[in-house]
Amino acid sequence: MIAQVVPVLLAFGANLGDRGETISHAQEELAQTPGITGFQASPLRETIALTTEGPDPDAPRYLNGVALAQTTLSPHELLDVLQRIERRHGRVRDTQWGDRTLDIDLILYGGKVIADERLTVPHPRAHERDFVLSPWLDLDPNAVLMGHGRVTELLQRIGDTTLPLDDSGAYHGDGSFSGGEGNRDQATAPTGAAAPTGSASPAAPTGAAAPTANVRASQ
Ligand code: ADP
Ligand code: MG
Numbered sequence: 001m002i003a004q005v006v007p008v009l010l011a012f013g014a015n016l017g018d019r020g021e022t023i024s025h026a027q028e029e030l031a032q033t034p035g036i037t038g039f040q041a042s043p044l045r046e047t048i049a050l051t052t053e054g055p056d057p058d059a060p061r062y063l064n065g066v067a068l069a070q071t072t073l074s075p076h077e078l079l080d081v082l083q084r085i086e087r088r089h090g091r092v093r094d095t096q097w098g099d100r101t102l103d104i105d106l107i108l109y110g111g112k113v114i115a116d117e118r119l120t121v122p123h124p125r126a127h128e129r130d131f132v133l134s135p136w137l138d139l140d141p142n143a144v145l146m147g148h149g150r151v152t153e154l155l156q157r158i159g160d161t162t163l164p165l166d167d168s169g170a171y172h173g174d175g176s177f178s179g180g181e182g183n184r185d186q187a188t189a190p191t192g193a194a195a196p197t198g199s200a201s202p203a204a205p206t207g208a209a210a211p212t213a214n215v216r217a218s219q
Helices: 019-031 075-088 130-139 151-158
Strands: 006-014 036-041 045-047 049-051 054-056 062-071 103-109
Touching: 006 019, 006 130, 019 036, 019 062, 019 075, 045 130, 062 130, 075 103, 130 151
Parallel strands: none
Antiparallel strands: 006 062, 006 103, 036 062, 045 062, 049 054
16 A cells, blocks of 8 residues: 655744754754655744743743655654654653743644644644744745635734744755745745745645645644
């Protein structure tokens, strides 16, 4: 049987240690993981820490970014990979939304809706997080978030507080590490990879990966 290839969107965050290097290494590991292809990372952006109490300007700032990829792994196999990489980078699970060396979230898995004890997909808070939407737009200006609509409009609604980085060291999925100038106005398609189009986006309603439902997962 031929495994189905599913487009996915992953989100990365780190606010402890050498944040850019941690995210770059994690992205390199993912790009080299069997069952993951076409890995394409956004430039990184810096953001104020979001805690359960709201934004905390006194907490160490985050670097955030997203990546598009294709996978033949199941959603739970992919989550296992993400959590293994988080653990390898010293992630300790304590406080919810607490400081962390590395957080990797699965935002979209094709058009699949998942709600079980380990996984909620689409990620239930992606539509209200500028640190997910903004780097996603850097990668794909036509991005559409399943169940919520065009990412440009979502970001306009919530406002973009993220700051582009001049020298993020973002991994671009082609073996090169280059500074991610996160300025969307000047940004061109990431090097070494085909320009992302709507059809490369996991939210794009194309083919087998088309969203099957506009259900918003409860969480
Ligand atoms: P958060 O990312 O909200 O800060 P954590 O990274 O501490 O939270 O993850 C807590 C749990 O969230 C994980 O054990 C994982 O099983 C679960 N989880 C549910 N949905 C997702 C998702 N879409 N991506 C990543 N983890 C998820
Ligand atoms: Mg997480």
